[in-house]
Amino acid sequence: MIKPRSRRGGGRPTLSDVARKAGVGAITVSRALRDPARVSEELRRQIQAAVDELGYVPDPNARALASARAEVFGVLVPSLTNNVFAEVVRGIYDSLSDSPFRIQLGNTHYSGLEEERLLQLFGSQRPAALIVAGIDQTPTSRKLLENAGCPVVQVMETGPDPVDMMVGFSHLDGGRTATEHLIEAGYRRIGFIGARMDPRSQRRLAGYRVAMEKAGLSDPRLITTTPVLSSVPLGRELFRDALAKMPTLDGVFCNNDDIALGVLFECHRASIDVPKTIGIVGFNDLDMMQVAFPSITSIRTHRYEIGRRAVAMALAAISGDRPRERVVDLGFELKRRESTAR
Amino acid sequence: MIKPRSRRGGGRPTLSDVARKAGVGAITVSRALRDPARVSEELRRQIQAAVDELGYVPDPNARALASARAEVFGVLVPSLTNNVFAEVVRGIYDSLSDSPFRIQLGNTHYSGLEEERLLQLFGSQRPAALIVAGIDQTPTSRKLLENAGCPVVQVMETGPDPVDMMVGFSHLDGGRTATEHLIEAGYRRIGFIGARMDPRSQRRLAGYRVAMEKAGLSDPRLITTTPVLSSVPLGRELFRDALAKMPTLDGVFCNNDDIALGVLFECHRASIDVPKTIGIVGFNDLDMMQVAFPSITSIRTHRYEIGRRAVAMALAAISGDRPRERVVDLGFELKRRESTAR
DNA sequence: GGGAAAAATGGTAGCGCTACCATGACGTTG
DNA sequence: CAACGTCATGGTAGCGCTACCATTTTTCCC
Numbered sequence: 029m030i031k032p033r034s035r036r037g038g039g040r041p042t043l044s045d046v047a048r049k050a051g052v053g054a055i056t057v058s059r060a061l062r063d064p065a066r067v068s069e070e071l072r073r074q075i076q077a078a079v080d081e082l083g084y085v086p087d088p089n090a091r092a093l094a095s096a097r098a099e100v101f102g103v104l105v106p107s108l109t110n111n112v113f114a115e116v117v118r119g120i121y122d123s124l125s126d127s128p129f130r131i132q133l134g135n136t137h138y139s140g141l142e143e144e145r146l147l148q149l150f151g152s153q154r155p156a157a158l159i160v161a162g163i164d165q166t167p168t169s170r171k172l173l174e175n176a177g178c179p180v181v182q183v184m185e186t187g188p189d190p191v192d193m194m195v196g197f198s199h200l201d202g203g204r205t206a207t208e209h210l211i212e213a214g215y216r217r218i219g220f221i222g223a224r225m226d227p228r229s230q231r232r233l234a235g236y237r238v239a240m241e242k243a244g245l246s247d248p249r250l251i252t253t254t255p256v257l258s259s260v261p262l263g264r265e266l267f268r269d270a271l272a273k274m275p276t277l278d279g280v281f282c283n284n285d286d287i288a289l290g291v292l293f294e295c296h297r298a299s300i301d302v303p304k305t306i307g308i309v310g311f312n313d314l315d316m317m318q319v320a321f322p323s324i325t326s327i328r329t330h331r332y333e334i335g336r337r338a339v340a341m342a343l344a345a346i347s348g349d350r351p352r353e354r355v356v357d358l359g360f361e362l363k364r365r366e367s368t369a370r
Numbered sequence: 371m372i373k374p375r376s377r378r379g380g381g382r383p384t385l386s387d388v389a390r391k392a393g394v395g396a397i398t399v400s401r402a403l404r405d406p407a408r409v410s411e412e413l414r415r416q417i418q419a420a421v422d423e424l425g426y427v428p429d430p431n432a433r434a435l436a437s438a439r440a441e442v443f444g445v446l447v448p449s450l451t452n453n454v455f456a457e458v459v460r461g462i463y464d465s466l467s468d469s470p471f472r473i474q475l476g477n478t479h480y481s482g483l484e485e486e487r488l489l490q491l492f493g494s495q496r497p498a499a500l501i502v503a504g505i506d507q508t509p510t511s512r513k514l515l516e517n518a519g520c521p522v523v524q525v526m527e528t529g530p531d532p533v534d535m536m537v538g539f540s541h542l543d544g545g546r547t548a549t550e551h552l553i554e555a556g557y558r559r560i561g562f563i564g565a566r567m568d569p570r571s572q573r574r575l576a577g578y579r580v581a582m583e584k585a586g587l588s589d590p591r592l593i594t595t596t597p598v599l600s601s602v603p604l605g606r607e608l609f610r611d612a613l614a615k616m617p618t619l620d621g622v623f624c625n626n627d628d629i630a631l632g633v634l635f636e637c638h639r640a641s642i643d644v645p646k647t648i649g650i651v652g653f654n655d656l657d658m659m660q661v662a663f664p665s666i667t668s669i670r671t672h673r674y675e676i677g678r679r680a681v682a683m684a685l686a687a688i689s690g691d692r693p694r695e696r697v698v699d700l701g702f703e704l705k706r707r708e709s710t711a712r
Numbered sequence: 713g714g715g716a717a718a719a720a721t722g723g724t725a726g727c728g729c730t731a732c733c734a735t736g737a738c739g740t741t742g
Numbered sequence: 743c744a745a746c747g748t749c750a751t752g753g754t755a756g757c758g759c760t761a762c763c764a765t766t767t768t769t770c771c772c
Contacts, residue, residue: 397730433730435730
């Protein structure tokens with residue numbers, strides 16, 4: 029006996045149900061949905077009516093299988109809770125919410141191996157585009173990206189050798205700018221405090237080094253780092269370590285704002301005057317920096333905008349007109365605040 | 371003329387390529403990959419060798435189409451940047467990273483309409499499970515969840531009427547506990563400050579009201595709320611409003627830790643002594659609360675654990691043994707700190 | 713008004729995989 | 743030893759959609 033409807037599908041309406049109801053061929057329905065311009069006004073109306081009546085929703089899996097291309101953006105970030113990446117991801121989501129594209133988000137946990145695994149997995153879906161954080165992919169990852177057969181955008185940083193496209197800014201310049209600001213403000217024994225020393229943090233540290241050397245102020249004992257994940261409590265710990273090591277410290281450039289906040293709190297606790305005794309500079313400029321007391325100088329980065337821009341570039345590439353600029357530097361901004369106003 | 375290989379597929383190896391190479395039927399390869407126990411040791415080895423040699427990766431789209439079931443968890447949260455949801459999402463990702471399941475993450479922006487749209491979209495993929503934040507779905511959303519044909523876990527809150535399963539805690543109890551703590555600590559003119567008054571915030575406020583009424587302390591002028599998205603700067607603003615409205619304020623229960631931090635900073639700025647003049651309680655207990663100066667009393671919630679538990683329950687339901695407890699209350703913990711130590 | 717191009721529509725044949733059933737090779741049992 | 747399971751494997755027929763090509767209809771131009 030022949031069942032009236034597919035045994036597997038669970039009875040949801042399919043494209044040919046719509047076609048039958050609208051009295052047209054299945055292919056026409058497909059076209060009406062994907063490229064309405066190629067179907068006459070009248071049929072389009074009929075089809076729309078049938079779609080509405082049946083509550084038809086296209087099956088993205090079938091679509092992906094038939095067209096060998098999934099309407100999916102693969103997005104790879106090293107952390108989901110770090111506000112910096114959360115903002116980038118939010119920018120990506122907001123830019124894609126009105127498009128037919130779904131998002132496949134992966135968390136690499138700052139691990140190259142994990143990144144390779146996820147890239148492999150994402151690749152098997154033939155995504156429409158890939159957005160990955162950072163520019164320091166392993167050789168394997170890089171090869172996977174090159175062979176992905178879709179636009180690739182590396183975000184957060186700029187560098188000389190994009191797989192395809194890049195949006196970000198120079199962390200080295202950011203680190204140097206922050207440090208130079210402290211120097212100009214009159215600080216001399218300026219420490220660097222950094223957690224989770226990923227490649228971006230390393231480059232901020234490199235920027236710090238450049239500035240300190242140029243000013244003839246460098247001293248390796250001024251640098252305090254740890255591979256541990258960054259947090260406000262950790263910022264406090266590291267600052268105490270730094271002070272113990274170097275009691276004459278009169279300024280700190282912090283790897284990020286969490287650390288800076290931890291430093292600020294410890295200063296309060298230990299009755300160290302900010303900015304008189306110690307100057308503090310953060311990185312990223314979370315919105316709390318401007319309300320902190322004293323407000324904290326920081327390097328404002330354009331995370332949300334990076335996400336939006338990455339999507340815009342990928343979308344352009346998908347629709348055929350690759351942007352002329354393959355590498356976009358969105359820069360950063362030094363926000364001078366009370367914590368360095370000596 | 372017949373092309374040697376599929377015109378569309380881009381030349382990636384398929385299941386039948388593996389089958390040919392291993393000298394077995396396609397179906398056997400499929401089984402060897404999905405349910406190795408049903409294939410003999412020897413064939414399994416041969417097949418594995420062929421898979422490795424060809425670099426075969428199964429196509430999830432084809433798999434989903436053929437089996438009418440995608441190996442995808444749909445996850446819906448109202449915000450990507452709010453640390454609370456980021457933690458839940460992290461828990462979900464971590465629990466699923468070793469499973470074959472992918473994650474489809476949607477951002478509802480606290481909008482019921484957006485939630486419906488995303489649920490519709492996610493449903494079209496026939497996900498293996500759905501995890502949604504909150505228990506206040508619109509009737510349409512609720513129906514979509516009920517008809518999703520897969521396990522559904524509502525997270526962040528517990529309530530009387532689960533669609534399927536729930537993991538969370540009582541925000542009302544949390545709000546009441548926080549407020550009672552302030553009362554016990556000797557505060558009397560206790561304000562409530564809340565931003566982004568979503569249903570969970572409303573219930574915390576309800577808990578505050580219960581406690582204040584029971585103590586005979588309630589006064590509507592003590593309550594300051596706004597629908598605006600929560601942030602540290604906003605916390606500062608709201609606190610100033612609250613103080614202007616009610617200068618005799620001697621304590622505040624804040625909707626969340628961002629607000630609490632804003633309040634603390636404003637107290638510093640205005641030289642208001644915490645906890646002597648004003649007591650502060652936050653909600654969620656972000657890790658910075660314990661290092662803040664003074665450290666801030668807060669209601670610790672188990673966000674990461676909620677994510678993990680939700681996945682565990684969904685996974686159990688998928689594999690057939692639904693947990694006995696359909697509603698899991700993970701509770702919360704009052705962390706007493708300096709900000710209320712009068 | 714005839715011919716050609718363009719536009720609109722449809723049919724067929726898969727995409728890569730799995731559900732379902734069939735087959736054959738083994739025990740196992742009364 | 744016939745009858746019957748059980749296990750390992752394979753063949754066939756789709757899943758719901760789109761690429762590709764064929765067909766029909768319309769439009770345009772000299």
